[in-house]
Amino acid sequence: MYTFKSLRKSSKQPVADGARRLAVLGNISTQFLAVAIRGYAALEGLPLSVFDADYNQIEAQLLDPGSEVYGFGPDSILLWLGTDKLYEEFLDLPLEARSGFAESVMQKITMYWDLIAQHSRANILQMNFTEIDDRALGNYSCKVDSAFVYQIRKLNFMLEEAMISRKTVYPVDLFSIQIRLGTEVFYDAPLYYNAKMTVSTDALPYVAKAVIDVQKALAGRIKKCVVLDLDNTLWGGVIGDDGMDNIEIGELGRGHVFTDFQRWLKQLKECGIILCVCSKNNEDTAKKPFEEHDEMILRLSDIALFVANWEDKASNIRLIQKTLNIGMDSMVFIDDNPFERNLVRQMIPEIEVPELPEDPALYLGYLQEQNYFETASFTGAGSDRTKLYQAEFERTKLMMSFESIDGYLESLEMIGEAKPFEESKFSRIAQLTQRSNQFNLRTVRYTDADIQSIASDPNYVTLYYTLRDKFGDHGLVGVIIMKKKNGEELFIDTWLMSCRVLKRGMEEYIVNCFMREAKNRGFKRVYGEYIPTPKNAMVKDIYKTMGFTEISENNYVMDVSKYEEKKIYIKE
Amino acid sequence: MERNEILKKITEIARDVFDNDEVELTEQTTAADVEEWDSLSHLSLVSDIEDEFGITFTLAEVSGSKNVGELVDAIIKHMGEK
Numbered sequence: 009m010y011t012f013k014s015l016r017k018s019s020k021q022p023v024a025d026g027a028r029r030l031a032v033l034g035n036i037s038t039q040f041l042a043v044a045i046r047g048y049a050a051l052e053g054l055p056l057s058v059f060d061a062d063y064n065q066i067e068a069q070l071l072d073p074g075s076e077v078y079g080f081g082p083d084s085i086l087l088w089l090g091t092d093k094l095y096e097e098f099l100d101l102p103l104e105a106r107s108g109f110a111e112s113v114m115q116k117i118t119m120y121w122d123l124i125a126q127h128s129r130a131n132i133l134q135m136n137f138t139e140i141d142d143r144a145l146g147n148y149s150c151k152v153d154s155a156f157v158y159q160i161r162k163l164n165f166m167l168e169e170a171m172i173s174r175k176t177v178y179p180v181d182l183f184s185i186q187i188r189l190g191t192e193v194f195y196d197a198p199l200y201y202n203a204k205m206t207v208s209t210d211a212l213p214y215v216a217k218a219v220i221d222v223q224k225a226l227a228g229r230i231k232k233c234v235v236l237d238l239d240n241t242l243w244g245g246v247i248g249d250d251g252m253d254n255i256e257i258g259e260l261g262r263g264h265v266f267t268d269f270q271r272w273l274k275q276l277k278e279c280g281i282i283l284c285v286c287s288k289n290n291e292d293t294a295k296k297p298f299e300e301h302d303e304m305i306l307r308l309s310d311i312a313l314f315v316a317n318w319e320d321k322a323s324n325i326r327l328i329q330k331t332l333n334i335g336m337d338s339m340v341f342i343d344d345n346p347f348e349r350n351l352v353r354q355m356i357p358e359i360e361v362p363e364l365p366e367d368p369a370l371y372l373g374y375l376q377e378q379n380y381f382e383t384a385s386f387t388g389a390g391s392d393r394t395k396l397y398q399a400e401f402e403r404t405k406l407m408m409s410f411e412s413i414d415g416y417l418e419s420l421e422m423i424g425e426a427k428p429f430e431e432s433k434f435s436r437i438a439q440l441t442q443r444s445n446q447f448n449l450r451t452v453r454y455t456d457a458d459i460q461s462i463a464s465d466p467n468y469v470t471l472y473y474t475l476r477d478k479f480g481d482h483g484l485v486g487v488i489i490m491k492k493k494n495g496e497e498l499f500i501d502t503w504l505m506s507c508r509v510l511k512r513g514m515e516e517y518i519v520n521c522f523m524r525e526a527k528n529r530g531f532k533r534v535y536g537e538y539i540p541t542p543k544n545a546m547v548k549d550i551y552k553t554m555g556f557t558e559i560s561e562n563n564y565v566m567d568v569s570k571y572e573e574k575k576i577y578i579k580e
Numbered sequence: 581m582e583r584n585e586i587l588k589k590i591t592e593i594a595r596d597v598f599d600n601d602e603v604e605l606t607e608q609t610t611a612a613d614v615e616e617w618d619s620l621s622h623l624s625l626v627s628d629i630e631d632e633f634g635i636t637f638t639l640a641e642v643s644g645s646k647n648v649g650e651l652v653d654a655i656i657k658h659m660g661e662k
Binding site for chain 2 (some may be wrong): 012013015020039040197198201202203205209412
């Protein structure tokens with residue numbers, strides 16, 4: 009972890025243009041936190057401009073539509089109600105009022121959220137509450153509703169419940185940091201009484217990391233895939249030498265460690281992370297435990313891509329990355345062998361390679377502390393994408409068997425659908441704007457709330473696209489947001505597509521649909537723009553390819569009357 | 581450690597914290613003498629001194645020291661306790 013001193017130094021670096029904007033508001037002093045966040049963002053290469061409101065200004069800033077915070081034009085507002093301050097307010101209440109404390113604080117917070125929604129388009133980063141146990145009634149406090157411990161725990165739970173229905177609120181789990189570090193390290197009494205700061209300078213970098221992790225997820229910098237070694241990573245021992253009966257996995261002895269590790273990985277998979285295997289082994293030997301060992305948690309069906317051979321791991325990881333068609337920087341490589349880790353790190357600097365502790369019992373704690381899998385959305389049971397990728401390999405196999413691409417596409421029996429945004433899809437659409445990097449013409453990131461307001465705004469024409477074929481349903485894979493320039497012209501604000509469906513005529517289908525939509529609504533011209541990023545070169549010429557006319561660098565136009573529908577194999 | 585040595589060390593720390601290589605500290609220097617020395621940078625200074633010498637100041641020392649000399653007194657006192 010960085011030290012506060014190094015964060016303070018890097019906080020002085022100038023912030024790049026176009027940086028995200030974060031306003032920090034607290035009922036305690038937030039100056040050092042703002043410094044730490046600035047510094048952390050700079051060291052992580054995340055352009056972030058931070059505004060720190062003065063001490064205890066939450067209400068004054070949020071109530072006044074002309075306040076500095078709103079004037080700053082924040083993308084995010086960090087709200088921090090320090091427990092130390094709340095505790096003092098709690099004790100100033102008469103005893104009989106204390107049992108309603110959590111409710112009254114929650115009311116205040118909901119009011120803040122409403123005010124922010126009313127005056128700004130910022131999303132909200134909400135700190136949860138650290139705990140103070142003042143031992144007023146000793147252990148007995150836990151069952152006395154007028155005790156602070158009882159109320160602060162209730163408040164954390166109420167906050168979690170309230171956030172579920174608030175799409176624009178993102179939690180910052182400050183409490184988990186207090187638990188991880190221990191109150192001894194987390195809190196510095198002289199610092200609090202001196203400067204009203206409730207977090208020690210040693211703990212501040214951890215708090216800054218939590219805030220930056222959320223910011224990164226909001227900016228689309230997330231991990232999507234874990235590549236796993238097998239021997240001494242997923243089980244104890246070497247399958248090729250020790251054999252099925254002797255590898256360590258299961259509830260007994262050291263096997264328990266690996267079983268729990270697999271349980272955790274399985275959960276990641278259920279939450280939408282793709283699991284792949286990259287092992288130096290014979291394929292049959294390596295697959296056997298997944299197929300036949302009773303105590304394995306992970307099964308072959310949990311692994312999207314299984315690569316076992318004697319090639320070097322960097323080449324194999326490149327192969328996995330190409331097949332999945334995701335960014336190298338969205339992958340994590342987990343291997344117990346320092347030699348393999350160094351090789352991969354050297355050959356592929358973008359990939360995340362955790363420096364696993366030597367003792368397998370410590371793997372899990374170490375990986376959890378890194379918090380690789382921060383996300384800004386969760387779509388529930390539909391998150392598991394493993395099957396999608398497995399179906400994709402079936403398609404690839406089928407494609408190999410055809411002489412012409414047309415024959416292959418026809419045999420897929422594809423069915424597409426294009427519809428205006430609707431409520432049940434807002435989350436998935438927002439998620440795609442946050443996650444898509446390659447097939448994304450302007451890389452504009454939207455939150456759930458943005459999508460909701462665009463959907464109901466008459467100045468926008470929106471379409472989401474789904475695709476299925478005989479191997480399965482791809483789900484929602486394309487998004488178009490067009491903004492009215494005037495009564496006759498539309499501008500394509502967002503065009504993105506999941507790379508899973510590349511080269512199937514989906515690009516053409518998308519254009520056919522949005523041009524038809526423009527025509528039906530009486531528009532005459534549709535404008536498109538390509539904004540280059542380090543990742544979206546693949547769509548640099550897409551407008552040209554689709555027959556648009558270039559009007560200036562990266563800007564294109566199409567006359568609605570001149571557009572001819574492209575031939576495709578996707579039926580509606 | 582001699583007073584002079586301590587003074588030299590905290591001068592280095594102060595230059596770093598205040599981002600100004602021309603800062604000269606004497607026992608008589610007060611916050612008012614250094615332009616960059618405000619309440620926030622004071623806390624950074626204190627935190628860096630604590631890290632450097634491996635000590636922890638009391639609240640009174642952090643907020644009540646009238647000049648650099650008194651900070652040096654406090655450092656010597658805490659180092660003696662180690």
